[in-house]
Amino acid sequence: MKRAGEMNRIIYAVITWYILGTLLPASAREIREEFPVPPPPFTEGIFPCSGCHASMEVNQKKRELKDEHTNIKLHHAETMRWCLDCHNPANRDKLRLYNGELIDFNKSYMLCGECHGNVFRDWKAGIHGKRHGYFAGGKRTYLLCVHCHDSHSPRPKPIKPEPPPYTPKDKRNAR
Amino acid sequence: MQDKPYTRREFIRHLSLAALTGLSIPLLSSCGKEQVEDFLQKHFLEMTRQEKEALITRLEERYLKKYGRRFKVSTQEAIPDTLWGYGLDLSRCIGCRRCVYACVEENNSSRRNPQSQWIRVIRLKKGSLINLEDSEHYYNPEQVPEKGFLYIPVQCQHCEEPPCVKVCPVHATWKEPDGLVVVDYNWCIGCRYCIAACPYRGRTFNWAEPSVPSDKWNTSVHYLGNRPRMRNIVDKCTFCIQRVRMGRYPACVEVCPTGSRKFGNLLDPQSEIRYVIENKRTFRLKEDLRTEPKFYYFFEA
Amino acid sequence: MQAFRETVRETWRFYRKTLALVFTGTKEYYLWCLLLLCIMLIGFLCYLPQFQTGLITTNMKDQVVWGLYISNFTFLVGVAAAAVLLVVPAYIYQFGPIKEIVVLGELFAASSIMMALLFVMADLGRVDRFWHMFPGIGTMNFPSSLLAWDVIVLNIYLMLNLVIPVYLLVKTYYGKEPNKKFIVPLILFSIPMAVGIHTVTAFLYNGLPARPFWNASILAPRFLASAFCSGPAIIIIAFQILREYTFIKLEDRALFKIAELMAYAMFLNLFFLMSEMFKEYYSNTIYIASLKYLYEGLHGHNALVPWIWVGTLMNLIAFILFLFPVARERLSTLNIGCILIIAGVWIEKGPGLVIPGFVPDPLGEIYEYIPNFRELFISFGIWATGFLIFTLLMKVAIPIASGEFSHAKYMEERPPSGSKKQALL
Numbered sequence: 001m002k003r004a005g006e007m008n009r010i011i012y013a014v015i016t017w018y019i020l021g022t023l024l025p026a027s028a029r030e031i032r033e034e035f036p037v038p039p040p041p042f043t044e045g046i047f048p049c050s051g052c053h054a055s056m057e058v059n060q061k062k063r064e065l066k067d068e069h070t071n072i073k074l075h076h077a078e079t080m081r082w083c084l085d086c087h088n089p090a091n092r093d094k095l096r097l098y099n100g101e102l103i104d105f106n107k108s109y110m111l112c113g114e115c116h117g118n119v120f121r122d123w124k125a126g127i128h129g130k131r132h133g134y135f136a137g138g139k140r141t142y143l144l145c146v147h148c149h150d151s152h153s154p155r156p157k158p159i160k161p162e163p164p165p166y167t168p169k170d171k172r173n174a175r
Numbered sequence: 176m177q178d179k180p181y182t183r184r185e186f187i188r189h190l191s192l193a194a195l196t197g198l199s200i201p202l203l204s205s206c207g208k209e210q211v212e213d214f215l216q217k218h219f220l221e222m223t224r225q226e227k228e229a230l231i232t233r234l235e236e237r238y239l240k241k242y243g244r245r246f247k248v249s250t251q252e253a254i255p256d257t258l259w260g261y262g263l264d265l266s267r268c269i270g271c272r273r274c275v276y277a278c279v280e281e282n283n284s285s286r287r288n289p290q291s292q293w294i295r296v297i298r299l300k301k302g303s304l305i306n307l308e309d310s311e312h313y314y315n316p317e318q319v320p321e322k323g324f325l326y327i328p329v330q331c332q333h334c335e336e337p338p339c340v341k342v343c344p345v346h347a348t349w350k351e352p353d354g355l356v357v358v359d360y361n362w363c364i365g366c367r368y369c370i371a372a373c374p375y376r377g378r379t380f381n382w383a384e385p386s387v388p389s390d391k392w393n394t395s396v397h398y399l400g401n402r403p404r405m406r407n408i409v410d411k412c413t414f415c416i417q418r419v420r421m422g423r424y425p426a427c428v429e430v431c432p433t434g435s436r437k438f439g440n441l442l443d444p445q446s447e448i449r450y451v452i453e454n455k456r457t458f459r460l461k462e463d464l465r466t467e468p469k470f471y472y473f474f475e476a
Numbered sequence: 477m478q479a480f481r482e483t484v485r486e487t488w489r490f491y492r493k494t495l496a497l498v499f500t501g502t503k504e505y506y507l508w509c510l511l512l513l514c515i516m517l518i519g520f521l522c523y524l525p526q527f528q529t530g531l532i533t534t535n536m537k538d539q540v541v542w543g544l545y546i547s548n549f550t551f552l553v554g555v556a557a558a559a560v561l562l563v564v565p566a567y568i569y570q571f572g573p574i575k576e577i578v579v580l581g582e583l584f585a586a587s588s589i590m591m592a593l594l595f596v597m598a599d600l601g602r603v604d605r606f607w608h609m610f611p612g613i614g615t616m617n618f619p620s621s622l623l624a625w626d627v628i629v630l631n632i633y634l635m636l637n638l639v640i641p642v643y644l645l646v647k648t649y650y651g652k653e654p655n656k657k658f659i660v661p662l663i664l665f666s667i668p669m670a671v672g673i674h675t676v677t678a679f680l681y682n683g684l685p686a687r688p689f690w691n692a693s694i695l696a697p698r699f700l701a702s703a704f705c706s707g708p709a710i711i712i713i714a715f716q717i718l719r720e721y722t723f724i725k726l727e728d729r730a731l732f733k734i735a736e737l738m739a740y741a742m743f744l745n746l747f748f749l750m751s752e753m754f755k756e757y758y759s760n761t762i763y764i765a766s767l768k769y770l771y772e773g774l775h776g777h778n779a780l781v782p783w784i785w786v787g788t789l790m791n792l793i794a795f796i797l798f799l800f801p802v803a804r805e806r807l808s809t810l811n812i813g814c815i816l817i818i819a820g821v822w823i824e825k826g827p828g829l830v831i832p833g834f835v836p837d838p839l840g841e842i843y844e845y846i847p848n849f850r851e852l853f854i855s856f857g858i859w860a861t862g863f864l865i866f867t868l869l870m871k872v873a874i875p876i877a878s879g880e881f882s883h884a885k886y887m888e889e890r891p892p893s894g895s896k897k898q899a900l901l
Contacts, residue, residue, distance in 0.1 A: 125450045127262070129434040134422045135447065148434070156433060158318035162272035165292050167313060168537035168843045172287045175383055175532045214604060218615050289532055297839055306762045307840035329839060338686060344623035345608040346615040362615075364608055365531070365601015367541040368623050374686035374838050379538050380601070383530035406530035407601030461838075464685045 033124065035142045040105045047105070049092035058089045075153040077115075086111060086151075112145045209237070218346065219359040219398070231398070238403060246394045248402055251420045253353035259414050259469065260354075262437030262451040263328065266475040270296050270319045270326030274427035274436065278330075281415060281426035282401035283393055285385030293379060293412040294330040294427060301325055330427075331356065331377030331412040332460065332468030339369035339378060348409070354441075354469055355414055357399040363408040370409060374461050375468070378411040414438070441469065490649065494872045497881065501871065504721065512864040519857010522850045523598060531601055534851050539843035540834040544851045545599035547826030548858070551706065552592040553630070553677045554699060554825060558707020559585030559637065560670035561737050567663050573730035579641045579877060580724070581711055582666075583869045586637040588707075589630055589673075591862030598854055622680040629673045636666045645876045650883045674703050687833045689766035692755075698748040699825070704741035705794075706821035708734045709814040714866070716811070722874045732805045735813070739798035742817065746795060749788070749824075766832040769842070779844045780831060787823030790816040 040047075052068075062082045065072070074082065088094045094102040095111050103110055113120030122128035126135075129148060133141040145151070166173040212233065217226065231248045238246040275294045278284070285291040297310040301323055310327075320326065337356050340348055347363040350356050370378045384406045396402040397417035404410050415425035419438070428436040439446030448471070451457060457471040526533045536543045562581035565571040597603050608614040609627055618624040640662055647654040678696035685691050712731050719726045753771075756764040768774050773781050797803045797813035804810060836842050847855075875881030 122450075122454075125454075126447045127437050127451055130429075130431065131424055131434065131437065131447070132429040133424070135424055135439060148432075156269075158320060159269070159271055159432070160317065161270060161315065161319045162276050164272075164313040164315045165275075165295070166287070166290045168539055173289045173537070175288045175529060218608075221615075295839060307838075308762060308765055308836055310840040312839070312841050338684065342617075342621050342623065342684070344617050344621045344627070345605075346617045347608070362605070362608060363602065364605045366596075366599070366623060367601070368621070368680075370538065370541045371833075372684045372686055376538070376838050380541060381530070382532035382537075406532075 035109070035124070037106060037109075037142050037144045038147070040108065040144055040146055042105075047093075049087075053092040058084075060084060060089060072152050075155075076151065106144070108151070109145050112151075213361065216361050218362050220346075220349070227398075234398075234402070242392060242403065243389060244392050244394050246392075246396055246402070249395070249397045249417060249420075250399075251397065251417075253351050253355075254420060255352075256440075256442055258354040258441040259333065259419055260439060260441040260446075260448040260452075261333070261414065261470045262439075262448050262455075262457070263470065263472045264433075264435040264437070264475050265325060265327060265472050267433045267435040268296075268326045268328060269433055270298060270314070270321075270324075271432065272296050273430045273432060274328060277426045277430035278412070280391065281393055281418075282413075283385070283387055283396070283403055284410075285381065285383075286387060286391075288386055289382045291379050291381065291385065291410070293377075293410075294328055295376060296326055296328045298324050298326050327472070328427075329375055329377070329460070330470075331373075332375050332466070332470040333412075333414060335467035335469065336465060338372040338374065338464075338466060342368045342372045344368065351399075353420075355416055355419075356411070357413055357416065358409055358411060359399065360402070360404050360408050360410065365407040365409070367409065374464050374466060378409050380409055381406055486650075490646065493881070493886065497875060498868050498871050502721075505867075505871075509864065509867065512860040512867070515860035516857050516864065519854045519860065522853040522857070526598075526850065526854070527603070533848075535845055535848045537843055537845070539837045539841055540831060540845040542599070542830050542834070543845050544827075544847040544855055545595045547830045548855055549592050549595040549599070550677060550699075550829060551822050551826045552588050552595065552862075554674055554703030554821075555707040555710055556585045556588035556592065556633065556637075557670045557674040557700070557703045558711070560667050561704055561708050561734060561741075562711070563663060563667055563670070565733060565737075567660075568667075571730075571733060573727040574733060576725045576727070576877075577715060577730060579644050580715070580718075580870065580873055582637045582641045583873055584711055584714065584866060585670075585707075586634055586641070587862050587866035587869065589634045589637065590865055591858055593630060593634070594858045594861060595855075598858060622676060622683055625676045626673075626680055629669065629676050633666070633669045633673050636662060636669060640666065641873065645873055648879075649876050649881065671700065674699050681829070681833065686838055687766075688763040689833045690829075692752060694748050694751060698745065698752075701741050701744040701748055702821045702825050705738050705745060705791075705817050706825070708738050709817040709821075712814050713811065713818075716807075718870060718874065722870070723878050723880065724874050725878065728805075728807070731807075731810065735798055735804045735810055738817070739795065739804065742791065742795040742798060745821075746791060765836050769835045770828060770832040774836065774842060777835070777842050777844050779846060780827065783823050784828050787820045787828060790820035791824065794820060 065083075086095055088096040088102055091102065093105075095105060095108055096102060097111060098114055109120065109123065113123075119128050123142075123145070126142070129145075130143055145154075149156070216230070219227075222230065227250050231250060234248050235246055238244065238248075275292050275296060278294050279286070279292055282293065284293065295312060297307065297312055298314045298321075299307070299310050303309065314321075314324075333354055333356050335350075335354070337348075337350060340350055340356060344366060345362060345364055348356060348358045348369055365380070367380055370376075370380060381404050385404055387403075392403070393401060395417055397413075397420075400413040400416040415423075415427075418425055424438055425436075428438045437447050437451050439448035441448060441452075443449065451473060452471055455473040455475065457473040459468045459471060461468075534543065559581050562574055562578045566575040566578035597606070600606065609616055609624070611618065616624045616627075618628070640659065643659060644654055675696050678699040681687070681690040682692075682695045712734060715724070715726055716731070718724055753767070756767045765774060769777065770780055770784050772778070794813040794816040797809050797816075803813070831845055834843075834845070872881075
C-alpha cells in the first residue's frame, strides 16, 4: 500500500509541474489579439519585396537611397532610425520588432505600437482613427495605421477645406 | 330716400357674397385628396401600426411621383437598451468640413435657395473655448488646419434635458427611448420656438421647399430622419437615425478623414464612446445650462 | 320656448341693426374704411407668396428666426394688457370719468388681441396645421410649453374682452340692468388676466437660457411697465379722435388720470432699463454682448443703435412731460407725449427686444436682421385689420353707449307694423 501511495504522489507532482510549466510561461507572453484589417495599401507591384531583394546584397550602412525608392522621404524619427531598423534586412517581406521577432506587413500595427503605445492602446479599443461600417454585432472593422498614415512621413498633410456655408445675406440663400 | 340705403346695402351684400364665392372656389378645389390626408394626419406617436404602414405607403407613392425615385421609408423603432452618445476629438479636427457635406448628402438637405446644413464647424483662436463670440464660421483658407486655431464642429447635441422639447407647443419634437431627439415633420407648425430655445443652434428651419438635385437623393430614409422634408418646418441632426438603428455609423463619423468622430452606445460598457469618456478628458458644451448633452468633446494631444 | 324664440328674434334684429350702423356713415368714415381695406388687401397679396413659397420671402434666417411679426405681437399683447388701467379705476375705484369709456377700452383690448393673434398666424410656418395646437383634437404641450400657455390665456382674455363689453352694450341697448352677479366676477377676473397675458408672453422669452439677453428675471416686470405706458397712450389718442367724430362722453379728466398712471409706469420702465444696464455693464461678462449690440454696436454691426437711442430718448422726454401736471394736463403736450411713448415703447419692445436676443447667436455669429418690404406690408395689413375691427366695433358701441342707438328709440321710430319683413327690419 505504501508503494501505491508514493507512486500516486509522484504522478500528481509530475502532472502539477507539467501544468505549471505550460501555463506560467504562457502568461508571461502577451495575449495576441487578432484584428481583422484590410490588406496593406501597397503600391502596385511592389510586394513581395523579396522579388528584387532576395538576389541583392544587404548594405547596412545608413545612407540616402539613390537608385530605388527615391520617392520615399523619411521623416519619421530619421535622426535615430533608418530603413533597416524597421524593415528586416534578411527577409524584406517581413518587418522587424525590437525583440527581433518578424511580423507580416498586415500586422504592422504591432511595430507602430512599440513606440506609440498610447495610440496603440486607443486603436485597439477602436477609438483611434477612422471608423466606418458597423459598430455593433461583431462587424467592427479596423484599418491599419498605414491606411491613413504614410509610415515614412506619418504626419497628415493639410488638405483643402470644403467651402464655407452661404452667409445669411447670400443670394443663394434667398429666393 | 328710403330706397337709397336699401340699394347700397344690397350692393354691398351682393359684393361680399361674390367675393366669398370667388375666394372659396380656388381654395376648395386646391384641396385635393393629398392635402386632406395631410391635414387630417395624426401625431406619429399616436398612430397604430396599421396607420403607420398606410402612412409609409402613401409617402413612398408621393415621393415616387414627386421626385421620380423609389424611396424606402423606415419606421424602425429604438433598439432596447441603447442610449446613443457621440465623441469628438478636438485635437484632431482639422476643420475640413467633410462631415458637413457628407451629412447634407446623406440626409437630403437642401443645397441652395436655401442652403441647409445640420453641422456647423466654427473656428476659434487657440486659448479660448467658452466665449464663442469671436468664432469664425466662414473661414476659407487654402489649407486646413491653420496654425494657432482650433475647430469645433457643432450639431444637435441630443440633450437628455432638451430645451427644444420643453418649448414645442404641439409636441412635434420629442426624445426617443434611445436618446435621439427627433421631429415629426408632418406635425410641426413652424413656430420656430425650438430654434429660439436651442443653445447650440442644432436645429434649422426649411425656409422653402428643399432643393436637392434629382440624382443626389438618398433613398434609404427614416420617417423621423432624412426623408424629404417640406417647406416651413424644422429639422435637425438625428445622429443618422436611419443608420444607427441598423448598427451603422452616422455619415459624419464615417467620412471624417482624421477619425475625430466617435460614436457608440452609452449603455454598453464595451463601446467606443464609453472608453472615450472613461479614459479621455471629456467635456460638453454649455454644461452650465444643464441640458445634459450626449455630445462629448475631448482633447487628446 | 316662446322666450327663447323671442331672444333669438331680438338678437337677430339687433344684429341687423348693427349691420346697418356699420354700413352707413359719413364720407370720412367711408374713406377711412376704404383706406384700411386697401392696406389690408396689399398686405394679403404680400402674404400669399409667403404662404406658397415659404418664409424665405422674409428676411428671417436661421440666425434670427423671429423678426417683425413677433416684435409687433409682443408690443400688441402689451397694448391689450393696458385695458386693465381703465378697468381698475372704473370698477374698483369707481372713478366716474373713466367709467364712461371703460367698455370702449375693453373693445380696444379685444381688437389689439386680435391683431396680436393675426401676427402670430402670419409668422407661423404651417398655418394649415394650426389645429395641432388645440387641446383635445391636437396635442397641446401644456403645461411645459409657454407658447401653449400663451394661446390659452390670450384666447381667454379675448373672450373676456368680447363677452363683457358686448353683454353690457346689449343690456344698455335694451335699457335693462346688467346682472351684477354675472358680470362683476368676469370684470374682476379680467384684471389678473390682463397682468397674466403679458406675464406669460414675458415668460415665453424669459425661460430660454439659450438667449442670455432674455434670460433676465427683470424681463416680466419690464414688459408690464412698458405695456402700461404704451397701451393707454394709444387709447388716449384714439379716444380723442373718436371724440372729434362721434358723440362719446369723454372728459379730459379721464385722459389726465390715465396719463398720471402712465407716468408711474414709465418711471418703472426707465428704472428697470437702468437696472439692466447697470447689471450688464458693471458685471461685464460675455453676456453683455446682446445689450452692447443694441446700444453700441458689436464688431462693427450697429444697425439697431440709432433706433434704440431715439426710442429711449423718446421715452425719457415723454416721462418728463407726463411727470409734471402742467404738461400732462394740457392736451397738446399730452398728445405729443403719447405719440413719443407709442413710438419709443414699440422700438424698445419690438425690434429692441426680439432682435438682440438673437444677436450674437448661440455660436457667436452676428446676422443683422432688417425686415424687407413684404414683411412691412404684411405688418401694415394686419395693423389695418386691427384698426378696421376697432372702427367697426366703435361704430356700433358708441351709439349704444351714448344712448343714441337703443331699443327704446328703435321702437319709437319703427313704422306701424305691416308685413313680417318690415318687422324684421
